[in-house]
Amino acid sequence: MFFLNKNSLNIISLIAVLFLLSSCNKEEKKTEEMSFEELKQKTLSFLEDKKNEPAIENLEKIIAQYPENENISEYKLMLADLYFNTGNLLSASQMYNHYKEFYPSDSKIEFAYYRSVLSKFYQTLKIECDQSDTEKTINLCQEYLDNTLFKAYKNDILDIKKTCEHKLIGKEVSVFNFYLKRGDYDTAANRLKYLKNKHLENNPEIEARLLFLEAKLAQKQKNEDKLNENIEILANKFPESSFTKMAERLSTKSTFIF
Numbered sequence: 001m002f003f004l005n006k007n008s009l010n011i012i013s014l015i016a017v018l019f020l021l022s023s024c025n026k027e028e029k030k031t032e033e034m035s036f037e038e039l040k041q042k043t044l045s046f047l048e049d050k051k052n053e054p055a056i057e058n059l060e061k062i063i064a065q066y067p068e069n070e071n072i073s074e075y076k077l078m079l080a081d082l083y084f085n086t087g088n089l090l091s092a093s094q095m096y097n098h099y100k101e102f103y104p105s106d107s108k109i110e111f112a113y114y115r116s117v118l119s120k121f122y123q124t125l126k127i128e129c130d131q132s133d134t135e136k137t138i139n140l141c142q143e144y145l146d147n148t149l150f151k152a153y154k155n156d157i158l159d160i161k162k163t164c165e166h167k168l169i170g171k172e173v174s175v176f177n178f179y180l181k182r183g184d185y186d187t188a189a190n191r192l193k194y195l196k197n198k199h200l201e202n203n204p205e206i207e208a209r210l211l212f213l214e215a216k217l218a219q220k221q222k223n224e225d226k227l228n229e230n231i232e233i234l235a236n237k238f239p240e241s242s243f244t245k246m247a248e249r250l251s252t253k254s255t256f257i258f
Helices: 006-027 036-048 052-065 072-085 089-102 109-123 132-146 154-182 185-200 204-220 224-237 242-250
Strands: none
Touching: 036 052, 052 072, 072 089, 072 109, 089 109, 109 132, 109 154, 132 154, 154 185, 154 204, 185 204, 204 224, 204 242, 224 242
């Protein structure tokens, strides 16, 4: 049987401690000291294990530490996608817009435009009075549509743009009704004028609705000529519309809640 003396045990213990310390030092290597390749491999490992948060942290460090890398655009788009997929829509929107600005000729630029629209559009789905994100989404949609080379997501973009426009229209109708109910007819008339000038050309389907709103205003102002004129226009142009039937009832009712 083989026995170790006390000195031998001490030496083995010392070697084990040194080995452990060496291992710890390697594990504790700071990310700012890592090479591009080390950060890249660590990021890919996190992604493979579906560890999104550490993957995001590593990608942020790659972009900050190696901005001149020839493939940096790839990692910026990867980071934007991770922001998007984890629900950080504000950061995703900013990163996609950055990508659009700095890599306009990249092969994935259309995808970046599409995702920039989605990032902003999803921010409009929260319930609030401020519609600035809705307006920004419409502008982003128009940017996409203005590029004749973009076709892959055109139908989606058109649907999103139409949804946002109708959201703004709905808000304006609510404001109009608010002032009408308060008896502030001049302000209500101005809101209606804005609605027509801003939205009717691109959304001709709202014409019957606007004619009905004009009829409501005319009734409140006791302007029978205008009320009857709009009822006649609605009957001729939109005989099957529910707005036509509602307008017709205005001539016999003093009030109508839309």
